[in-house]
Amino acid sequence: MPTAPDLRPTPRQAVLDLPGYVAGRRSASPTTAALASNESHEPPLPGVLEAITAAGQRANRYPDMGCIALREVIAEALGRPVAEVAVGPGSVAVLQQVITAFCDAGDEVVFAWRSFEAYPILAAIAGATAVRVPLRADEGHDLIAMAAAITDRTRVVLVCSPNNPTGVAIPAPEFEAFLHAVPRHVLVVLDEAYLEFCGFGSSRSLDLLESHPNLCLLRTLSKAYGLAGLRVGYAVAADPVAEALRRTAIPFGVSAVAQAAGIAALAARDEVARRADAVVGERERMLTALRALGWRTPDSSANFVWLRASEPLFSELMDAFDAADILVRGYPGDGVRISLADPATNDRVVAVLAQRARFAAQ
Numbered sequence: 262m263p264t265a266p267d268l269r270p271t272p273r274q275a276v277l278d279l280p281g282y283v284a285g286r287r288s289a290s291p292t293t294a295a296l297a298s299n300e301s302h303e304p305p306l307p308g309v310l311e312a313i314t315a316a317g318q319r320a321n322r323y324p325d326m327g328c329i330a331l332r333e334v335i336a337e338a339l340g341r342p343v344a345e346v347a348v349g350p351g352s353v354a355v356l357q358q359v360i361t362a363f364c365d366a367g368d369e370v371v372f373a374w375r376s377f378e379a380y381p382i383l384a385a386i387a388g389a390t391a392v393r394v395p396l397r398a399d400e401g402h403d404l405i406a407m408a409a410a411i412t413d414r415t416r417v418v419l420v421c422s423p424n425n426p427t428g429v430a431i432p433a434p435e436f437e438a439f440l441h442a443v444p445r446h447v448l449v450v451l452d453e454a455y456l457e458f459c460g461f462g463s464s465r466s467l468d469l470l471e472s473h474p475n476l477c478l479l480r481t482l483s484k485a486y487g488l489a490g491l492r493v494g495y496a497v498a499a500d501p502v503a504e505a506l507r508r509t510a511i512p513f514g515v516s517a518v519a520q521a522a523g524i525a526a527l528a529a530r531d532e533v534a535r536r537a538d539a540v541v542g543e544r545e546r547m548l549t550a551l552r553a554l555g556w557r558t559p560d561s562s563a564n565f566v567w568l569r570a571s572e573p574l575f576s577e578l579m580d581a582f583d584a585a586d587i588l589v590r591g592y593p594g595d596g597v598r599i600s601l602a603d604p605a606t607n608d609r610v611v612a613v614l615a616q617r618a619r620f621a622a623q
Contacts, residue, residue, distance in 0.1 A: 275385050280378075294587040294609055296600040299425070299455070299565055301487035303536055308525040309487070316521035324517035327507075331520045334527050335495055339467060345497055347506035350514045352454055352481035352494030353379050355506060356419075357386070359477060359496070362505040363416050363448050364389040371410050372419035373402045375426065375595050377452065380419050390414070400427035400559040400567065404435055408442040418443060421452040423459065426590065426598035428561025433465045440473050448502065450477045455563035457485035457537045458544070467497070474499040484564060485537050486526040491519040540564045543601050550611045554618045569596040574620050585613045 305313075328348040336343040349355035356379070364370060366388030372380045374393035381391040392415070394407045402420060411418065420439075422431040436451070443449055456464055466478055477498035483489040493515060496506055515523075526533070547566055551558050558566050570578055571594055578597050582589045587609060590598040599610055 275388060279382055279385055290586070292586055294585075294602065294606045296565075296602060296606070296610070297588040297590040298489070299484060299563070299598075299600050300489040301484065301536070302602040302606075303487060305487055305522075306526050306529040306532055308529060309522050312521040312525035313491075313518050316518045319517060322517070323513055324515065324520060326513050328515050328520055331493075331515070331523050332495075334524050335497075338527055338530070339497060341467065341470070341497055342500070344500045345470070345503050347496045347498070347503045347510070348515055349494050349496075349506075349510055350492040350516075350519070351483060352452070352479050352496075353377075353383075354492070354511070354514065355494045355496045356380075356450065356452070356479060357383050358506040358509040359448070359450055359479075360384060360387045360389065360417060361509040365416075367414065368416040369412060369414045370417045370419065371407055371415055373407065373421065373424065375592060376419070376421045377425045377454075389416070396424075396427065399429065400424070400569070401429040402431055404431070404439040404442075408439060411443065411447060415444075415447050417448045417450060419450050419452060421454075423455045423562040425454065425563065426565070426592060426596070427559055427567045428455075428563040428565055429559050430459055430562035436466075437469065440469065440476060443475070445475050448475050448477055449473070450479055452479045454479070454481045454484055456480060457533065458540055458564050459562045460541075470497065470499065474502075477502055482523050482526055485533050485540075486523075487536075488519070488522055488526055491516070491522050493519050493523040540601055543604060543607055546604075547601065547607055547611065551614060554611075554615055556614060556618075565598050565600045567596055567598055568614075571595070577617065577620060581613050581617055582610075585609060587613065 332343050332346045332348055336346050347355060349358055360370065360383050364387045368389045369392050370384040370389050371392040371394065373396055384391040392410050394403060394410050397403045423429060440449060451466055469476055477496055479496050482493040496503065544561055548558060556568060558568055561567060575593060579591045601607060
């Protein structure tokens with residue numbers, strides 16, 4: 262008898278071809294310096310634990326699917342209408358809502374590379390084509406080349422500022438000129454996950470929403486606000502864009518605990534600013550120390566520093582940090598991203614790089 266065909270459910274080819282998202286490595290050891298993820302190294306903000314505990318008393322109930330109270334607090338903090346705010350379980354989830362809302366199969370998503378590694382993954386899941394535009398030699402976005410890469414099939418352009426993993430921010434005049442060069446029907450998503458480390462309250466991007474209805478700002482409470490473990494992100498955009506994001510959101514995606522924690526965190530903006538300023542101070546100290554050793558690292562505006570490193574330097578650095586019980590984020594073939602922590606931990610990083618200063622010019 263002929264052998265019966267092996268029939269079973271098969272994922273889409275686009276899913277089979279997906280690269281796995283690489284999260285920062287973890288360690289249970291109290292002596293390990295966990296610098297592989299760009300998260301806060303401070304305890305939860307004042308009022309957050311109390312809000313979590315209170316919300317947990319109603320864990321048997323569904324959360325507010327519209328995140329109304331949280332959206333109202335965000336809107337008030339930004340001076341924008343509530344209708345322009347969409348919320349999701351982390352800014353990467355909101356970005357997935359963006360691509361789901363605006364991209365059909367075969368459409369194009371343009372972004373710099375290397376940038377946030379979720380960008381090509383989310384584009385592929387939607388069946389869209391990822392268009393990678395190389396960074397400039399200074400590790401910043403080549404906005405002129407990105408504008409030139411836009412075609413009739415382009416639906417979304419992703420701009421990460423400060424860029425993850427290089428840390429380079431885009432000057433406001435350059436970004437505004439870029440917006441004028443992008444066709445009005447193409448949605449420009451400005452990913453500002455590290456906004457607070459550029460100088461708290463210094464962003465001019467909100468001012469561009471009135472004149473550029475094709476602009477969408479993507480922000481998070483995971484970094485400076487210290488809610489990485491609860492997943493709260495949001496977008497600010499023209500009402501029709503924000504409504505499309507709300508329509509494509511997973512129902513009840515932001516838990517009641519996360520919503521309550523987000524409201525409490527946003528009420529502690531003064532403390533967020535103080536902590537962000539401390540990170541900025543450490544960042545400048547680290548950049549000065551590394552450059553004095555001969556390492557070439559770009560001007561970071563985020564809560565991490567970047568070392569460009571190809572082989573064999575890349576493997577040498579990763580092995581050295583592992584030996585020193587320091588977890589950093591490696592991008593094979595590109596470089597190493599080192600999140601900032603307290604001064605003592607940062608000094609451990611400098612010590613490792615001081616021992617390998619002979620590689621600095623490579």
